[in-house]
Amino acid sequence: MATGTIILNPGAAILPDNAASNLAPAVQRVKSSGTAPGVYFLQLAFDAAQLEWACWQFRVPADYASGLTLKCVFKMTSATTGNVILVGRVAAFTSNTDTTDFDAKVFGTANTSAATAVPGTTAGKLGEISITLTNDDSLAAGDFAVIYVARDGASGSDTAAGDLELTGAAITYTTT
């Protein structure tokens, strides 16, 4: 047994269409203010006042066994105090076995992080939130999966002002 990782790059995110309950974060290319050549990177900016989400699709590796966990690396645009709430959801489909129409697929039950303090003192400092995806939609090795990541800015427990900037995410799991 070891730990496997699937990278969820902001540049590979699939954004919803901004219809009701389908609000998307902004994709931003950032240039650091450091001495040239500045570091460039992509980030997803999640609003403070509403729930916005993005998703990633992949085939689940053959060595997947259990322990599905979502790791989100983030910083805040301006907040140096307060808490944020992130949500992870899973949609899994077993090819040649599941009989439902994938075009009508829905995500499984939400996995919600604890209200987590922002990195603090310095806006722009990176922090990480880990969410155990207990509700994994019966994900198994070889499945086709879509992972949903949201900031629930509308939650009363999400108190930090301004955007949350997701700079990277990953799925980790225990291998066979």
Place this chain on the structure above:
Amino acid sequence: MALTTPQRDQVHRAFMRLNGEPCAVVKSVIRTAVDDVDDWADAAATTVPPTSYNAALNVTFRTNATANQKSLMLALVCWLRAGRPLAEGL
């Protein structure tokens, strides 16, 4: 005329979008500051207000917000009171 509650919510969201400086207060404090500023602007529009702008702000916002952030808050409230649009919907 004072802003409506949805308009005050609109200012709240606009402030968080436009503020580019470190923000040491949480969302609820900013939202209360919107109320403070609009109430103060309402009083100041018709009579000499009994308190200064700074004194009208809730103490958490007053002691943590920068001068730029206090100016931004006043500007956004006045912008909407003047009937101008904001990108944030109602």
